[in-house]
Amino acid sequence: MAKYDAVIVGSGPNGLAAAITLQQQGLSTLLVEGSDTIGGGLRTKELTLSGYKHDVCSAIHPMAMASPFMRSLPLEEYGLSFTFARYEAAHPLLRETGAVLSRNLEETIQQLGDDGKLYRSLIQDVVDRWEILAEDTMGPLRFPKDPILLASFGWKAVLPASWVASRFKTERAKALWAGMAAHGIQPLSNWTTSAIGMVLMAVGHRFGWAIPVGGSQEHS
Amino acid sequence: MVGLFLSGDLRSIADALATYYLKLGGEIQTEVWVKDRAALPDHRLLILDLTPKQILSIKGLNFTSSYERQLRKYRQGMGVFKVDWALSEPTPFTDLRARQAATVHIGNTFADVARAEREAHAGKVVDRPFVLFAQQSLFDRSRAPERKHTGWAYCHVPNGTEYDYTDIIENQIERFAPGFKDTILARHTYGPKALEAYNPNYIGGDINGGIMDIGQLYTRPTRSLTPYRTADSSVYICSSATPPGGGVHGMCGFHAARTALKDHFGIIINLP
Numbered sequence: 317m318a319k320y321d322a323v324i325v326g327s328g329p330n331g332l333a334a335a336i337t338l339q340q341q342g343l344s345t346l347l348v349e350g351s352d353t354i355g356g357g358l359r360t361k362e363l364t365l366s367g368y369k370h371d372v373c374s375a376i377h378p379m380a381m382a383s384p385f386m387r388s389l390p391l392e393e394y395g396l397s398f399t400f401a402r403y404e405a406a407h408p409l410l411r412e413t414g415a416v417l418s419r420n421l422e423e424t425i426q427q428l429g430d431d432g433k434l435y436r437s438l439i440q441d442v443v444d445r446w447e448i449l450a451e452d453t454m455g456p457l458r459f460p461k462d463p464i465l466l467a468s469f470g471w472k473a474v475l476p477a478s479w480v481a482s483r484f485k486t487e488r489a490k491a492l493w494a495g496m497a498a499h500g501i502q503p504l505s506n507w508t509t510s511a512i513g514m515v516l517m518a519v520g521h522r523f524g525w526a527i528p529v530g531g532s533q534e535h536s
Numbered sequence: 537m538v539g540l541f542l543s544g545d546l547r548s549i550a551d552a553l554a555t556y557y558l559k560l561g562g563e564i565q566t567e568v569w570v571k572d573r574a575a576l577p578d579h580r581l582l583i584l585d586l587t588p589k590q591i592l593s594i595k596g597l598n599f600t601s602s603y604e605r606q607l608r609k610y611r612q613g614m615g616v617f618k619v620d621w622a623l624s625e626p627t628p629f630t631d632l633r634a635r636q637a638a639t640v641h642i643g644n645t646f647a648d649v650a651r652a653e654r655e656a657h658a659g660k661v662v663d664r665p666f667v668l669f670a671q672q673s674l675f676d677r678s679r680a681p682e683r684k685h686t687g688w689a690y691c692h693v694p695n696g697t698e699y700d701y702t703d704i705i706e707n708q709i710e711r712f713a714p715g716f717k718d719t720i721l722a723r724h725t726y727g728p729k730a731l732e733a734y735n736p737n738y739i740g741g742d743i744n745g746g747i748m749d750i751g752q753l754y755t756r757p758t759r760s761l762t763p764y765r766t767a768d769s770s771v772y773i774c775s776s777a778t779p780p781g782g783g784v785h786g787m788c789g790f791h792a793a794r795t796a797l798k799d800h801f802g803i804i805i806n807l808p
């Protein structure tokens with residue numbers, strides 16, 4: 317008999333998630349981390365001056381709140397608390413009024429004027445039916461739970477962000493969209509760059525972009 | 537070996553996850569960089585929160601040469617250049633709503649952002665990059681001394697570049713927040729190489745665990761419907777180099793574990 321049913325190497329959010337999932341089923345597991353602290357992309361350190369706590373990697377957590385896995389855990393009981401800003405994100409412009417992403421969908425739509433309708437058509441379904449969509453998108457490809465919903469999301473998500481941008485009329489909406497899609501870390505003319513934009517905006521309306529109190533890791 | 541992270545106020549995501557894991561009976565060992573499977577305690581399954589380049593360098597994995605070839609073909613995306621600041625004041629954005637947002641997307645119009653991303657992807661040094669800026673201390677007072685603040689930002693840069701983007705990033709912020717540079721008390725930078733040294737998963741500063749384009753969005757790191765499995769039936773990958781990719785959501789880890797439970801223990805689990 318092996319000492320451990322499983323050894324997990326690396327204690328980033330995914331290593332922790334795998335370790336927790338196996339341990340929850342009664343397996344015996346060991347999580348091994350190279351660094352002197354756990355957390356991977358979830359560490360907070362005094363990188364500049366004493367008393368200033370900087371998130372070394374991740375800082376803002378749109379996907380943590382939107383993750384079916386994270387939501388299944390009793391993390392508040394283990395001290396996690398989130399805070400939120402007045403606006404999830406702002407996209408200032410130099411020559412005219414910029415745009416914001418607010419948790420409030422209607423407020424976000426209102427500021428976009430003529431483009432509000434298109435914005436709603438991109439986002440509303442994803443906001444309303446995130447739980448089902450998350451099951452079909454936040455994992456491996458498989459037969460979808462709701463093929464029609466997935467198809468109606470997917471045909472837009474697969475498009476280059478630049479195509480969708482060309483359908484917006486106002487610079488404000490185009491810019492807001494660009495900033496969201498650019499989280500995909502690739503040219504906005506690439507296929508599927510709309511997916512990340514749609515998801516980030518929709519989970520912003522649904523759950524907010526969470527800021528963990530104390531940093532991604534409260535470690536002194 | 538444990539306990540290292542237990543000193544602070546238990547509040548963060550990492551600490552909450554780890555504390556929960558320990559409560560379930562899990563064990564944690566830090567300060568061990570794994571290079572050879574044989575050096576690990578006796579175990580049945582190995583689950584790797586690592587990206588492909590590192591996985592290829594670990595000894596003792598029973599991979600076929602065709603599987604290794606697939607891992608070698610895995611593509612990285614752009615890197616990031618990151619700067620953290622200690623600030624004497626909140627960042628003086630001209631747009632007042634930007635002063636009330638946790639994240640500020642700094643890059644002006646669609647055309648400017650699109651050009652910046654295209655050129656950085658093509659390997660150029662971009663003068664006016666798309667800067668992702670966060671100002672957590674405005675909303676969480678525990679981040680900085682009284683009346684002081686923190687700033688966090690990065691921009692996308694060519695993978696592995698050694699160019700210093702500090703001035704470029706600060707100048708870009710200054711355009712939207714005149715006076716920003718005068719509020720800087722101290723700064724710390726991480727270029728792509730430093731990020732990779734900090735966490736060897738970030739190859740060339742790529743923080744998404746490999747580019748998430750159409751060829752690698754769901755078929756990562758290999759072309760399989762269950763890419764958590766490897767050619768060694770006792771080894772699984774659970775990092776952001778598997779679906780659904782980068783970001784703090786734990787879904788890669790959940791699905792890797794779910795697959796291993798089904799393959800080796802006949803346990804089928806689903807999320808509520």
Ligand SMILES: Cc1cc2nc3c(=O)[nH]c(=O)nc-3n(C[C@H](O)[C@H](O)[C@@H](O)COP(=O)(O)OP(=O)(O)OC[C@H]3O[C@@H](n4cnc5c(N)ncnc54)[C@H](O)[C@@H]3O)c2cc1C
Binds near residue numbers: 454753
């Ligand atoms: C969080 C997240 C969630 C996502 N959710 C979904 C989702 O629910 N459904 C979904 O479909 N996508 C979703 N995407 C986008 C995803 O990129 C594509 O939908 C998916 O098809 C990619 O899978 P694949 O790379 O295996 O591509 P494949 O299945 O191989 O991609 C489809 C093929 O069709 C081609 N193609 C795609 N679109 C077009 C087009 N408009 N015109 C011509 N050719 C085209 C591509 O070049 C490609 O060869 C999501 C992305 C993210 C980041």
Ligand SMILES: Cc1cc2nc3c(=O)[nH]c(=O)nc-3n(C[C@H](O)[C@H](O)[C@H](O)COP(=O)(O)OP(=O)(O)OC[C@H]3O[C@@H](n4cnc5c(N)ncnc54)[C@H](O)[C@@H]3O)c2cc1C
Binds near residue numbers: 326
């Ligand atoms: C600058 C930056 C900003 C980011 N901002 C955000 C953000 O705001 N929001 C967001 O959602 N995401 C953000 N991310 C992305 C997010 O941090 C990652 O997608 C996420 O951490 C990936 O999790 P993971 O578990 O796959 O791997 P990681 O978090 O990379 O964890 C891997 C762990 O394995 C350890 N390790 C590596 N090799 C070995 C070895 N050989 N032996 C032992 N241990 C090893 C590492 O030390 C690390 O602890 C950011 C990343 C960076 C770098």
